Amino acid sequence: MKKTLLKASVLGGLLLTMVAPMDSMGQSADRRTSISIYGSNIQARTNLRNDMWDMSNGSWGGGLGINRYLSPSFDLSLQLNYFNLEQDGSYNINGGNGAMRFEDEVGTANLGLKLKLNNGKILKEDAFVQPYLMGSVGAQYASVEAYYPTGATPATYDEGIFRMNFAGGAGLGFRISDGIGLFVQSTLNYPTTDLLDGIKYRDSDELNDRYLQHSAGLTFSLGKAKDTDGDGVSDRRDKCPDTPAGVQVDKDGCPLDGDKDGVPDYQDKCPTEAGSAALEGCPDRDNDGVRDSEDECPDQAGPAATRGCPDADGDGVADKNDKCPDTPAGTRVDASGCPLVVDRDGDGVNDDVDRCPDVAGSAANMGCPGLDxxxxxxxxxxxxxxxxxxxxxxxxxxxxxxxxxxxxxxxxxxxxxxxxxxxxxxxxxxxxxxxxxxxxxxxxxxxxxxxxxxxxxxxxxxxxxxxxxxxxxxxxxxxxxxxxxxxxxxx
Missing domain, CATH: 3.30.1330.60 (OmpA-like domain)
Known part of the structure; x- marks a missing residue:
C-alpha cells in the first residue's frame, strides 16, 4: 500500500493553516483559550462491513483541539484529527464478488460549537462533571487504498478524496483544576463520500460510509486569569477586587470576617466579637457610641466624654462621680461636678458667663465694659x-x-x-x-x-x-x- 510522506505533509499543512483560537472544556471566562490532546477509537460502517460499537474492530488515531470560550453556554472548538481506517471482508457488488481489504489514511478539520450544560443554570460553571453537546462541520482528506479480485486479475483502488465532513455528538468533561480538564466524547461523522472503502454501488448516490469517533484526552487552559489585587481569586470571580496586599481572603476574594459582623478581620479591633463598622467591629451593648471595652458603664448610655457613663446635667462629670448632679447648663465645674466660681476681673460676673473675663464690666453688658x-x-x-x-x-x-x-x-x-x-x-x-x-x-x-x-x-x-x-x-x-x-x- 502506498503511503507517501508527501500526502501526510500536505494534509498536515492544510490542517494547521485552518487553526484559529477557539474554546473547550478546560477554559473559562478567566482563561478563554485552551488546547486539547486526545486519542480516538474509530468504528466504521462501510459498504464492506459495519463495525460500529465494536471496539475490537476499531482503528486508532489521535487529535488536537484548539478552543475558545464564547459564553457560559457556548464554546467554539477546532478539532484536528488523524487516524488509519482499515477493514477486510467479502463483497458482492456490481456483478463481482470475493474477498477484499482497504486501508485509509484520514485527516479531518472540523469547526464546532459546544452547548455546555455547566452554564450556571443547570450545573455550576466550575462543577466537577461538565456535560456538553456538540455539532461541527469541516473538511476530510482520505488517502484510500482498496484491493479486491475481479476474476483472474486483481484490481486496486488508490485515490485521494477531499470532501466535507459533518459530525455531532456528546461528551463529559471532568474539572481536574482551574487549568486542566479531562474529557471523553463520542461523535458520529458523516463524510460526503461513499468511497472510504473504495466501493461504490453502480447507479446509486446513497452515502453509506460513516464512522463513530470515541475520544478521551486532556485540555490545558492557556494564559493566566487576571487578578488585580493578587489575592489568588480572579477578577471575574472576585467580589472584593481591591483587597489590600497580604490580606487573607475567602473563595470569593473578600477579606476574612471571623465574627461575621461585616468588618473584615484585618480592620476589626474586636475580631472575635460581633460589632459595628462605626466602632471598628467592636460591640456596644448600650448603643451609646462607646465600645464596650472602653465603656465604664456598658449597660447605660452615656457620652464619650464621660467614658460612656450618663451625665444628666451635661457638665462633663459622670453622674456616678457628680456631687452636684443638677448644675445649670454652661456652668463651669470642678472635678466633682460642682460649680467652679471664678471672677478674675472682680466685676461680679463669674468667668463662666463673662464675655470679657479679664476686663471689668457689668452684668448688664455680659461682664464687658460699656461705651463711654x-x-x-x-x-x-x-x-x-x-x-x-x-x-x-x-x-x-x-x-x-x-x-x-x-x-x-x-x-x-x-x-x-x-x-x-x-x-x-x-x-x-x-x-x-x-x-x-x-x-x-x-x-x-x-x-x-x-x-x-x-x-x-x-x-x-x-x-x-x-x-x-x-x-x-x-x-x-x-x-x-x-x-x-x-x-x-x-x-
Missing part, C-alpha cells in the same frame, strides 16, 4: 451713611462716620460691628435686596481696606427697601433711604 458717654450718645442716634442713586458707591459725606466707626472698634476690642444695608423703592424687590447687600459690603470694604479693621469683626446684612426711614415719594426721602446703618455688639 460720648460714644454711647453717638451710637444711640443710629449713625448712617448714604450712597449714590442705584449704586453701591459711598458718598464722600459718609467718610467721617466710617472713620468714627474705625476709631471705636479700636477703642473697644471686645465689640464687633453690624452693618445693615438699605435701598429706596425704585426697582424690583429682588434687585433692591441685592443692592442693599452690596452697599453693606462697600462700607465693610472701606473699614477693612482703608482702616485695617479685621474682617471677622464686621457682619453685613441687607434689607432692600423693607425699612425706609423717610417717604419714598420725594427725592430727598429716597436719598435718605439709600443708606447703611451701624450697631456695635458683643459676640
Amino acid at each position: 458717654a460720648a460714644d454711647s450718645t453717638y451710637m444711640a442716634r443710629v449713625p448712617k451713611i448714604e450712597f449714590e442713586f442705584n449704586r453701591a458707591v459711598l458718598k464722600k459725606t459718609s467718610y467721617p462716620t466710617l472713620d468714627r466707626m474705625s476709631t471705636m472698634l479700636a477703642k473697644y476690642p471686645h465689640y464687633n460691628l453690624r452693618i445693615s444695608g438699605h435701598a429706596d423703592h425704585i426697582g424690583s424687590n429682588e434687585y433692591n435686596q441685592e443692592l442693599s447687600v452690596r452697599r453693606a459690603d462697600a462700607a465693610k470694604s472701606y473699614l477693612t481696606n482703608q482702616k485695617g479693621v479685621a474682617s471677622d469683626r464686621i457682619i453685613t446684612e441687607g434689607f432692600g427697601e423693607e425699612r425706609p426711614v423717610a417717604p419714598n415719594t420725594t427725592s430727598a426721602g429716597r436719598a435718605k433711604n439709600r443708606r447703611a446703618e451701624f450697631r456695635l455688639f458683643i459676640q
